[in-house]
Amino acid sequence: MIVQLSDDAERDLLAGIVFYDANDRPAGDYFFESLTADLRSLAVLGGVHSMRHDYHCMSASRFPYAVYYEVRSDVVLVVAILDERRNPDWIAERLRNG
Structure with a gap:
């Protein structure tokens, strides 16, 4: 599969x-x-990862971050890369509104 990052996910990675x-x-x-x-x-x-907030969610291997993504045919679209130490309500809101 091809892995693509959304603009929001790129900003999350840079942050x-x-x-x-x-x-x-x-x-x-x-x-x-x-x-x-x-x-x-x-x-x-x-x-293969479980769903969280309507997206597949993979925990990063070495940092307290989660990668939220969706699979579209043969493309994995990463929609967010978020610090799991954030308030869960903030994470849910961020994923709802991009």
């Missing part, structure tokens, strides 16, 4: 990099590399 860069430069780079590997895995694993 995570900025957050970790503000604390420790190598952490931002490591965050990006780790999440990129997780996203690549969706080419094979897309669709």
Whole structure:
């Protein structure tokens, strides 16, 4: 399958990099590399994750983030990459409104 990121998901990924860069430069780079590997895995694993807020949800392997996506034919569309430490109501609202 092909993995595509929505504009919102790209912004989420960049916001995570900025957050970790503000604390420790190598952490931002490591965050990006780790999440990129997780996203690549969706080419094979897309669709196997449980549903949360009407989207498939994969927990990131090394950071407290969740990748929300949907499968459309042979495309995995990542709609959000969100910090799981956020308020669950905020996450639900973010996924409803993009």
